[in-house]
Amino acid sequence: MSAARTAGFAGRLRPTIRLRLTILYTGLFLGAGIVLLGLTYLLVQNNLQRQGEPADDRVFTAAGPALKGTAPMPGEASELTVQRVQGALIKGREDYRRKTLNALLTQGGIALGLVGAAGLGFGWLLADRALRPVHAITETARRVARSHDLTERIAYEGPRDDVKELADTFDTMLGRLARAFDGQRRFVANASHELRTPLAINRTLVDVAVRRPDATDDVKRLGESLLVVNGRHERLIDGLLTLAGTENAVVDAGPLDLADVAGHVLRQAAAEAEARGVTADRLLGPAPASGDPVLVERLVQNLVENAIRHNRDGGEVRVATRGRDGWAELTVANTGPPVPAYEIETIFEPFRRLGNDRVRSDRGSGLGLSIVRATATAHGGTVTAAPRPGGGLVVTVRLPASASPG
Secondary structure, eight states: OHHHHHHHHHHHHSOOHHHHHHHHHHHHHHHHHHHHHHHHHHHHHHHHHHHHHHHHHHHHHHHHHHHHHHSOOOHHHHHHHHHHHHHHHHHHHHHHHHHHHHHHHHHHHHHHHHHHHHHHHHHHHHHHHHHHHHHHHHHHHHHHHHHOOTTOOOOOOSOSSHHHHHHHHHHHHHHHHHHHHHHHHHHHHHHHHHHHHHHHHHHHHHHHHHHSTTOOHHHHHHHHHHHHHHHHHHHHHHHHHHHHHHHTOOOOOEEEEHHHHHHHHHHHTHHHHHHTTOEEEEEEOOOEEEEOHHHHHHHHHHHHHHHHHSSOTTOEEEEEEEEETTEEEEEEEEOOSOOOGGGTGGGGSTTOOSTTGGGOGGGOOSOHHHHHHHHHHHTTOEEEEEEOTTSOEEEEEEEEBOSOOO
C-alpha cells in the first residue's frame, strides 16, 4: 500500500509538458536578461573609466602650480597638499564608480526578477494555449477508448502546422480502424452463416441416413462417428466465431449479478457433472456488475464446463462469487490433474492444452479460456489463474462492479 501511494505521489510530481515548456521559456528569458545585464555592466564600467581618467589629469595639471603659488609654504608642504587633494578625488571617483555599478546590478537584478516572474506567468498561459489542441486530441482518444465509438473525429480547424498534421493523422487512423472493425464484423456475420449452414446440412443428412430402416450396422457406426466429428467441427467454428466477436466487441453493458449467472450455468451443467461423477459446490454471494448478459453467461459457462471436463473421477468443482474492492469477482476451482505453474499463461492461448489433451475431442475445441479472457478484457476486467494445491486450477475473473441490478 505504501509503495502504491509513493508511486502515485511521484506520478503527481512528474513535470507535465506544460510545466516543462513554461520552465524552458522562463529559463531562456532569464538567461537572455542575465546576458543583457552583464553586457550593460561592462559597458557602463568601461565608460566610467574612460570619462574619469582624462579629467583627473587635466585637473591636477592645472591645479598643481596654483596650489603651490597661493600657499607660501615650504615645498614639501605644497607637495603633500597636492597629493592629498589628488587622493581625495581619486577616492571619490572610485566610490562613485562602485556605487554606480552596484546600483546598476541591484536595480537591474530586481527588475530582472520581477520581469522573470511575469514571464513565468505569461509562459504558463502561452504553454497552455499552445498545448490546447494536443489536449483536445488526448480527450478525443480517451473518449474513443472508453466508448469504442470509432465514428468520432477531432476535426481540428486551426492553422496548418504540426498540431494540425497530428490531428488529421489521428482522424485518418480512426477512419481506417473503423473500416477495419466494420469489415471484421461483416466477416464474422458472413462466416457464421457460410460455415454453420453446411455443417448443419451434413448433420441432417447423416442423421437421416442413420435412421433409415434399411441402414446396416456398419452404416450406423459410420454415421455416429461422422456425427461426433461434425459436432466437434461445429463447436470449433462456434468457438472461433465467438472469440473473433469478443476480442474487439463493443460491449452493450447492462446491470447483472454474477451470482445469478453462475447459478443458472450450474443448473445447466448439473447433468454433465453428474454423468462424470463431479460434485459442484457453490458459494454465491452478491456480485453486481455491468456487462453484456450473453457474453458474461458464455464466460461463466466456459469456466464451469472446463472445470468439469478437466477433472478426475469423483472430483469437485467450486464456484464462488462476491463483490470486493469495487470489483465483481467470480472464482472457479476444480480438482483436476496437476498444472505446472510455468504453463498457466499458455492455457489462455487458442488451441493450447496441457499434456496430450490436444488429441481428445471430447474436452472441447481448446478455445474456452481464450474466449474467457477476451470477454473479460472487452468488459474492462481481468482473468488470473493459479495451480491448486493437490491438482487442478483456480481461475478468478474480476469485472468492474456496479450498483445492484435488483
